[in-house]
Amino acid sequence: MDDALVLMEGIDKHFPGVHALNNAKFNLKRGEVHAIVGENGAGKSTLMKILAGIYSKDQGKICFKGEEVEISNPHAAQQMGISMVHQELNLMNHLTAAQNIFIGREPLKGIFLDDNKQNQDARELFEMMRLNLQPFIKVGDLTVAKQQMVEIAKALSYNSDVLIFDEPTAALTDVEITELFRIIRQLKENGVGIIYITHRLEELKQITDRITVLRDGNYVDTVNTQEAQISQIIKMMVGRVIYESSPEVPEDRDQEVVLEVKNLSREKALKDVSFQLRKGEILGFAGLVGAGRTDTARAIFGADSFDSGEVYIKGEKVNIKGPSDAVAHSIAYLSEDRKRYGLCLGLEVKTNIVLTIFEKLTAFLGWIKEKSVNRIASRIVDQLSIRTPSLDQKAKNLSGGNQQKLVIGKWLAKNADILIFDEPTRGIDVGAKQEIYTLLNDLTSQGKSIIMISSELPEILRMSHRVLVMCEGRVTGELDYTEATQESIMELATLRNGVN
Amino acid sequence: MEAETTQQKRKAGAETIQRLLAFAALVILFIVFSFASPYFFTFSNVVGILVATAVNGLLAIGVTFIIITGGIDLSVGTVMTLSSVMAAVFVKTWGLPIPLGILAGVVTGTIAGLVNGLLVTKLNLPPFIATLGMLNVAKGLALVITDLSPIYFPLETGWNELAMGSILGSVIPGFDVPNAVLIMFGAAIVAGLILSKTIVGRYTFAIGSNEEAARLSGLNVAFWKTAIYALGGFFVGIAGVVIAARLNSAQPALGQGYELDAIAAAVIGGVSLSGGEGSMLGTIIGAFIISTLTNGLRILSVPQEWQIVVTGLIIILSVYLDILRRRAQQ
Numbered sequence: 001m002d003d004a005l006v007l008m009e010g011i012d013k014h015f016p017g018v019h020a021l022n023n024a025k026f027n028l029k030r031g032e033v034h035a036i037v038g039e040n041g042a043g044k045s046t047l048m049k050i051l052a053g054i055y056s057k058d059q060g061k062i063c064f065k066g067e068e069v070e071i072s073n074p075h076a077a078q079q080m081g082i083s084m085v086h087q088e089l090n091l092m093n094h095l096t097a098a099q100n101i102f103i104g105r106e107p108l109k110g111i112f113l114d115d116n117k118q119n120q121d122a123r124e125l126f127e128m129m130r131l132n133l134q135p136f137i138k139v140g141d142l143t144v145a146k147q148q149m150v151e152i153a154k155a156l157s158y159n160s161d162v163l164i165f166d167e168p169t170a171a172l173t174d175v176e177i178t179e180l181f182r183i184i185r186q187l188k189e190n191g192v193g194i195i196y197i198t199h200r201l202e203e204l205k206q207i208t209d210r211i212t213v214l215r216d217g218n219y220v221d222t223v224n225t226q227e228a229q230i231s232q233i234i235k236m237m238v239g240r241v242i243y244e245s246s247p248e249v250p251e252d253r254d255q256e257v258v259l260e261v262k263n264l265s266r267e268k269a270l271k272d273v274s275f276q277l278r279k280g281e282i283l284g285f286a287g288l289v290g291a292g293r294t295d296t297a298r299a300i301f302g303a304d305s306f307d308s309g310e311v312y313i314k315g316e317k318v319n320i321k322g323p324s325d326a327v328a329h330s331i332a333y334l335s336e337d338r339k340r341y342g343l344c345l346g347l348e349v350k351t352n353i354v355l356t357i358f359e360k361l362t363a364f365l366g367w368i369k370e371k372s373v374n375r376i377a378s379r380i381v382d383q384l385s386i387r388t389p390s391l392d393q394k395a396k397n398l399s400g401g402n403q404q405k406l407v408i409g410k411w412l413a414k415n416a417d418i419l420i421f422d423e424p425t426r427g428i429d430v431g432a433k434q435e436i437y438t439l440l441n442d443l444t445s446q447g448k449s450i451i452m453i454s455s456e457l458p459e460i461l462r463m464s465h466r467v468l469v470m471c472e473g474r475v476t477g478e479l480d481y482t483e484a485t486q487e488s489i490m491e492l493a494t495l496r497n498g499v500n
Numbered sequence: 501m502e503a504e505t506t507q508q509k510r511k512a513g514a515e516t517i518q519r520l521l522a523f524a525a526l527v528i529l530f531i532v533f534s535f536a537s538p539y540f541f542t543f544s545n546v547v548g549i550l551v552a553t554a555v556n557g558l559l560a561i562g563v564t565f566i567i568i569t570g571g572i573d574l575s576v577g578t579v580m581t582l583s584s585v586m587a588a589v590f591v592k593t594w595g596l597p598i599p600l601g602i603l604a605g606v607v608t609g610t611i612a613g614l615v616n617g618l619l620v621t622k623l624n625l626p627p628f629i630a631t632l633g634m635l636n637v638a639k640g641l642a643l644v645i646t647d648l649s650p651i652y653f654p655l656e657t658g659w660n661e662l663a664m665g666s667i668l669g670s671v672i673p674g675f676d677v678p679n680a681v682l683i684m685f686g687a688a689i690v691a692g693l694i695l696s697k698t699i700v701g702r703y704t705f706a707i708g709s710n711e712e713a714a715r716l717s718g719l720n721v722a723f724w725k726t727a728i729y730a731l732g733g734f735f736v737g738i739a740g741v742v743i744a745a746r747l748n749s750a751q752p753a754l755g756q757g758y759e760l761d762a763i764a765a766a767v768i769g770g771v772s773l774s775g776g777e778g779s780m781l782g783t784i785i786g787a788f789i790i791s792t793l794t795n796g797l798r799i800l801s802v803p804q805e806w807q808i809v810v811t812g813l814i815i816i817l818s819v820y821l822d823i824l825r826r827r828a829q830q
Contacts, residue, residue, distance in 0.1 A: 054716065075718035090716045092709035094776035095702075103706055103717045112697045154717075 004063070005030050005193040006051065006082075006162055011060035013046055013217075020046045022217045024060075028162065028193040033184060035196045035204055035225070038214035038237050039431055044197045045087065047214070048164045051195075052084040053077035065161075075104070081161035085151050085168055087197075093140030098122035100139050101154040125153050129183055144171040145289055152180065156187075163187065164195040169203065170426065173288045174490075181207050199430075200456070201230050213237055237430060247282065247481050248441045249465045255279035256314070258449045259331075259418050261300060264309030269295045271474040273309070277418065277451060280444045284464025284484075285453040287493045292473040293453045294336070297420045301333040302326045313418075327356065332416035334407050336423035336453075338400075342407040345396035349388050350377035352395050352406055356414040380409040384439060401432025408439060419443065420451040425459060437463060457486050471495050521821075522769055522785045526792065533796035540799050547677055549788070549795045554663075554680040555580070555743045557787040559762035560769075561691045562613075562735035564783045565728050567766055568695075570708040570775025571620065571627035573729070575634035576736045577758030579612040581751070582638040583740025588651035588750035591659060598659060605744065606737035612638060613733015617726030635759070642752040652749040663745035680742050684784075687738055692780035694731070704728050708775030764811070765790055768818045789814070 006028040013021040021043045028034050036044045049055045051062065053071040061068055064080060071077050077084075091100050098119045099106075107114040107121070122135035131149055139147055148171045155163055165184075169177050184194055184207060196208055204211060204225055211228060213220040213236040220236050259277040264270055273296050277283050285293040299306040302320040311318055313329050320326050326333070335341035343352055354361055354373050361372045377391050384405045388398055395406060404424065411419060424440070425433045440450055440463060454460050460467055467479045469492035477492035534541040559576045566573045587605035590596045612634060619630035653659035662679060669676035695701035703724045706714045715721045744750050769786030771778030790811060797807045 073718075074716050075720070078718050084716075086716065090710065090713035092706045092713050092776070094705055094709040099702065099706075100717075103702075103714065104719050106699055106702060108699070112693075113699060113702060 004028065005065060007063040008047070008051065009061055009063075011047060011050060011062075012058045013043075013050065013055065014058055020217050021050075021057075024214065024217065024219045026212055026219070027222075028195060030161075030193055031188050031191045032209040033188055033194045033196055033207055035198060035208040035211045036214065037198065037201065037204070037211060037233060038220075042214040042237070043217040044214055045166055046217075048084065048166060048195060048197060051077070051162075052082055052164060054084075078158055078160070081158070082164070083155040083158045083160040083162070084164040085155045085166060087166040087170070089144070089147050089151060089171075091139045091147055091151060094138065096136050096138055097133060097142070097150045097153075098135035100150055101125065101135075101157050103154075121157075122153070125157055129153060129156070130179060143290060145173055145176055148172055149176060149180075152183075156183070160192065162193045162195065164197070166197045167199060168196075169198070169200060171289065173290070199428075201233060202458070204228075204230065204233070234430060246461075247463055247465055248445075249481060250280060250445070253278070253281070253465070255281070257312075258314055259300075260312040260315075261296075262310045262312070264296065264299055264306055264311075266295065266299060266304070266306040269473050270299065270306065270309075271472075273470075273473075273475055275468050275475065275478070277449050279449055280447050281465045282440060282444055282450045282452055282463055284460040284467040285451060285470065286457065286460045286467050286489045287455075287470035289455060291470040291493065293470050294422055295473070296470070297333060297422055297451065297453060300326070301331060301420065303333065327414065327416070330415070330417040331420065332411035332414065332418070333420045334404075334411065334422060334424065336426055338403050338407055342410075343395045343403060345394070347395060348392045349381065349386070349395060349398070349406060350374060350391040353377045353380050353409050353413050356410055376413055380413055383412070384409050385435070399432070401428045401435065404428055404432070404436060405439070408436075416448075418449050418451070420453070422453045423455065424452060425454075425456070433459075457489060460484070460489065461486070469493050521825075522782055522789070522818075525818075526785055526789050529789065529792050529796065533792070533799065536796070537799045540796060545795065545799070547681075549791050550681040551678055551746070552795060553787050553791040554684040555739050555746070556758065556761050556765060556791065557684045557784055558687055558735055558739035558742060559758055560765035560783045560787045561687055561780060562609075562732040562739070563759070563762045564766045564769075564771055564778055564780060565691070565695070565704055565732045565735075566627070567763070567771050567773060568704045568708045568775060568778045569725060569728055570711065571725075571729075572631060572763070572773075573613075573616065573732055574628065574631040574759050575612065575616060575638055576732075576739075576762050577755040577760075578635050578638040578642065579609055579733065579736050579755075580740040580743060580758060581755030582612065582642045582645075583608040583737045584744035584750040585642045585645050585651065585752055587741055587744050588653065589645060591657060592651050592653055598657065598662070601659070602662075602741050605741040606734060609733045609735070609737020609740055610730050611733070613736065614726065614730040616733065617729030620729065621722035621725050635756070639756060642750075642755070646750065646752040648752065650749045650751045653744070655748070659745055660748040661745075663742050680746055683738065683742055687735060688780055688784050691735065695780055700724070700728065700731065705776055708777075710776075761790060762787075764815050768815060770822065786818075789818075 004027045008026045011021050011024045024043060024047055026047060038044050046055060050057045051071065053074045053076050062071060069080065101122050102118050107117045119135040126133050133146060139150055148168065152168060168180060172180065187194060208225045210222055211225055211233060212222040213233060215237060255278045257276045258279050262274050264273040270292050287293050295304065298304045300311060302322045302325055311320060318329055320329065339345060350373055354376055361369050363369055374391060381388065381391065386402050386405045386409060388402065395403060398406060425436055428436065444450060452463055461484055465481055467484045467489060468475060469477045469489055471493055476495040479488060539545060559580060563573050563576050583605040586608040587601040590604040591598060591601035616631050616634050619625045620627050664678050664680065666676045666678050668682065695704065703719060706719065707721055707725060711721060765787035766778065766783045767773060768789055769782030771783060793811060793814060794807050797810060
């Protein structure tokens with residue numbers, strides 16, 4: 001292991017109630033892209049946050065360039081030459097792109113900041129990345145994909161020997177992913193060691209040299225990418241094999257139309273969006289980030305207003321002014337940002353479940369009927385097999401997959417008929433994904449209708465009875481599951497202004 | 501991409517417009533009051549407004565730094581009083597020279613700010629609680645030190661001249677603008693430069709915008725935050741010296757309530773209570789809006805009780821307008 005740039009051995013880390021890492025190990029060579037994969041809770045991010053100085057380890061040793069080191073804080077890691085691109089965007093929205101990149105290392109002219117030099121440096125960095133971005137733009141005004149690119153630019157600007165990417169592509173569009181991979185290959189040639197955490201297994205073959213698998217905080221194995229099969233990796237991750245399968249489409253598809261949207265438009269975001277959703281159907285919404293899928297969902301749900309267009313529910317025209325109207329019409333919207341919009345993280349599991357129906361569970365003067373609350377909550381927890389030690393557990397202590405089930409449970413308690421899922425499995429591990437898929441199929445067989453917005457094509461193909469493809473705010477095509485393929489969807493998803 | 505840039509420019513334009521709006525509101529107030537009363541737009545009355553703004557302006561400058569970090573400082577009013585008491589103790593009780601009295605006032609304010617910062621960063625107290633505690637501690641200490649009665653500066657010390665003398669008047673005859681006004685404008689310029697052109701200012705915004713991101717970027721957030729609270733306290737200390745000079749005395753019972761006017765000035769001037777946004781120019785304009793309003797209403801013989809009601813309505817209105825503007829931007 002003479003050429004090891006980073007060597008981590010016997011790493012142990014406990015969080016209250018969780019043994020996050022148990023004797024984990026990892027090594028990184030110069031000039032390689034090394035993936036770390038595993039289910040949520042496997043310890044990938046924890047291991048890397050220890051390397052980046054964000055968490056301290058309980059036990060174990062870290063060697064960097066052959067010498068044992070103590071990395072006590074993020075600043076120390078950066079000084080040593082270890083930078084991390086975080087999964088959750090860690091940017092200061094009120095500052096400009098350049099200010100974000102050079103925070104903590106501002107160029108000075110005497111006692112004053114030298115913003116001109118800073119902008120110039122940032123501009124050079126963007127040129128190197130072939131990124132079309134002005135350094136003086138406030139980060140809060142950028143798209144999520146651009147924000148992610150700023151975060152990457154910031155990590156690059158440290159000229160680090162080790163770069164850790166924690167799910168960098170989750171928010172990126174295809175163009176940007178291609179560009180990111182180009183940058184990564186370039187860094188690799190310069191001898192930088194790159195650690196790449198991802199849930200998107202299809203990316204492994206494209207970009208990585210070696211893969212380390214973690215499971216439940218334990219080290220499983222490290223394999224060479226070239227020799228590895230994806231199915232074998234998945235098996236190592238979950239300890240069982242998951243089969244690719246196709247949508248469960250019922251025989252009789254000529255069901256009643258429960259939701260019809262006609263010519264929905266809003267300024268530049270939405271142009272004449274029309275579609276139908278039938279009972280017991282999963283309608284997949286495919287498209288690139290920013291294609292208008294979430295805007296459509298939010299408009300239907302009343303979360304945003306729209307300029308023109310009509311919405312019909314079960315053949316009846318409805319006027320939805322806000323989410324409460326939508327909920328009254330049995331529509332549920334499950335946001336991609338569960339933590340922000342889906343759950344009250346500080347409240348108990350049971351309170352989250354009955355949040356939408358609290359008014360029905362209260363007696364005289366708003367006295368809460370605890371027994372009814374517990375009965376309904378435990379029914380939902382059982383039905384969705386939400387893994388929680390008790391109904392009184394705080395929502396924030398559940399894993400990502402179980403939090404997502406909790407959001408679904410909340411709307412099941414409300415008995416919503418039309419469920420709009422925005423990226424239902426984003427940031428959820430493979431095993432929990434499978435459970436969510438099963439759950440969606442169960443829901444449709446009970447006669448519920450689902451709109452599923454997803455940026456993962458395999459997911460769209462695996463689940464959708466029909467696929468609606470959007471690009472730049474308009475519907476560019478509709479495909480039956482029999483005709484939908486990765487290629488046909490991608491073609492429609494890039495059909496800008498109706499012309500390819 | 502081009503569209504994005506133009507959109508950005510439009511947003512930057514909107515920010516300038518907001519600042520102009522606050523300024524326009526001030527100008528409109530002046531015009532309205534000038535028409536309403538012949539006594540309003542006179543040299544002596546305008547100077548009166550300027551002097552009335554000086555103390556609140558200085559406090560608002562201090563609190564602006566802290567609000568932009570996403571915190572709050574409720575102690576500025578009583579810390580100002582404690583600072584003025586310390587200055588009086590130095591000059592009157594101990595008979596020390598004036599510069600040492602000034603130093604005592606400013607250092608007292610800075611130390612109080614430093615303690616606030618340490619309470620927030622080391623003991624992890626919420627700023628609201630930490631500074632609420634400091635409000636009472638400072639208030640109590642001021643009363644203890646003075647034994648409940650005001651300390652008057654002997655006229656021969658020339659202490660009063662610090663605020664009410666006029667260096668400008670000696671240079672330009674007839675233009676007798678009191679020093680208190682110069683001190684406030686000077687402090688505002690220095691504070692504005694610190695906020696927009698130095699690293700302290702940059703980190704003030706960074707911490708207020710996203711503290712966790714700042715920490716992960718390698719900033720020593722605890723250090724900078726403590727420093728920013730101390731810096732806020734520094735300006736509060738100056739306010740203490742100015743009010744002691746203006747009243748030619750340290751009034752231990754004074755001070756509580758001043759913090760709310762200071763916060764109101766900052767908020768009217770566009771400082772966001774959730775942090776990350778604001779400017780010194782805005783804060784100063786906010787402070788002027790409050791004192792112009794009070795002055796104008798008094799000249800129109802509106803009873804004081806009603807002046808307070810109007811100030812309250814203005815705060816609500818200005819923040820509501822800000823919310824409307826943000827919504828329009830999106």
